[in-house]
Every structure is written in structure tokens, then in C-alpha cells.
Amino acid sequence: MGWETTRILRIYPKEKFGRFDIVKFCENIARTASGLSSHVLWFKNVAENCYDLKFNSSKSTGDLKYDPKLADIWELKSADQGTTGIGCHHLPQWQEGEYFFDIAQFKFDHINIKGSPDGIGQLLETIGYPTSEYDPTQEHFILDLPGHYEASNYYNTIPITHHPKSRVAKINQAEFLGLSGDTCFIEKIETHTENPIDLHDFLVFVNEDNYENYFKGLDTVEFQYNDRIVKRIQWISGKDEIRGGWIHSSADWWDNCMNKNWLGYYRAKSNFDFTRTDIEI
DSSP states (O other): OOOOEEEEEEEEEEESSSSHHHHHHHHHHHOOOTTTOOOOEEEEEEEHHHHHHHEEEEEOOOOOOOOOOTTEEEEEEEETTOOEEEEEEOTTTTSSSSSSSOOEEEEEEEEEEOOOOHHHHHHHHHHHHGGGGGGGTTTTTEOOOEEEEEEEOOOOOOOOOOOOEEEEEEEOHHHHHHHSSSBBOOEEEEEEEEOOOHHHHHHHHHHSSTTTSSSTTTTEEEEEEEEEEEEEEEEEBBBBBBBEEEEEEEEEOOOGGGGGHHHHHHHHTTOOOTTTTOOOO
């Protein structure tokens, strides 16, 4: 079967929704995707005048058969345990081939930490955050810490609440943006702060020593963007003979993607307000 790939597409019809047949487009993907073990999911994003869809296949298969005169298509692609790439189909500045995809980077604006006071305190000490700012009676602490990371977004795309017989499923946005996967590792991270906060050692612990919890009582670390969870690292305790482990789930999407080419396109497409300061490129 070869490597497995999660493909996240955004389709901008050039005449709004009129002439682009999204169901036919998805059905063609389902017919041509090798090893399609879950559904091709899509929803009509009325707020942004586009379609969003995603699917998981073997070796990045699944033909995108469409007329480029009718739509522009952007794609986020992540092979199993591989860094997510970003590209755009059929625009002049992009060419098919080995270098079609740039490495994608994703933003977060704060980190939500849950667990025992000892576990939270140990994590804060490890990353160099002043523990004096943490109330040791709390089991929930929010780090107002913006930054960005490179990460995997490989996961199966089975619908959350329903399983239609068709291999193509229309779902709502809440389902589409639900956290998915268990090995969506954050690989490189940078914080946008003057203070020397370093998450590298923590990520080494939870990525490489996946079955050990060196932070006693630490349960969950959530990276959020605009009040939406985009990455979650959660300790699941073992039971009987089953070992505990860290689960890495993801909901990275277009709203927290900071690729310069994507943001330039998005701003032009949506008459973006260039005075906004919450977007960095």
C-alpha cells in the first residue's frame, strides 16, 4: 500500500458555487484514491465562498479532476508522521513536481495546560516560564504565549457522527474541524515572545518517549488559535496490561496557516483588511 497521506483541500470556485460540481469532484477522488479506507469529507463554506474537503489515501493518490478555469485549489498534505506541506494547483507561481509543496507553518496564540499543580509546575519550570506567576492550587493554567510550529497532520478521515454507505460524506464545519489523529507530532516550534520560553525539551519528551510521563500529574497541553484548539497533546493512562501514552491530535487548518503565498492569496481573495496585526507572514 505504501505510505498513507492526509490531504486537506480548499476549493475557490471562480463563479461562487454555481458551476463547480463538488459531489462529482469528491466522487472522482474516491474512485481514484488507492487504499481509501475512510470517507472523503466535505462541507460548503458559505462564509468564505469556498468548499473545504479532506481525505486519507495511500501514496497521496486521488485525482483532482476539474477545470482550472472554474476554480483554484489549495492543498495541505501530510504523509504518515511527516511534516505538513502546502501548495496550490494550477497557479502560475507553482509547478507540479518534487518542489510543488512548501513546508507549512501553523500559528497559535496561547497554550492551555491541565493537570495536577505539581505536573503543571514541572512543565513551566522545564520551559523556563516563571513559576511565580502560577497559583499552585490551580489545575488549569493558560499561557498567553503566541508562536508557530511545523507539524504532522496525518489522520484518518472517518465521519464523527454518521457513517453513510457512500465513500463521500457531506458534514458540517464543527465535525470537519474536530480534533483527529493520535500521532500528529509538533516537530519544530518557535514562540513569539521576548522571554526565553523553550518548548523543545518538552516536545522531545512527549514525541520520543511516547509511553512515559515525566511530568507527574500533567494531563493535557492544548495549543489554541482564536479560541479554537489546533493541537492537543494528552496523556492517556494505561489500564491492566495496556501501557499509557501521549496522544497527539490535530485540527490545523487554513485559519492558522501562516504560509506567505497562502496569506497573500487569501487576503486578495477575501478583500482582507491589511491593517490587521494578528496575522504574521
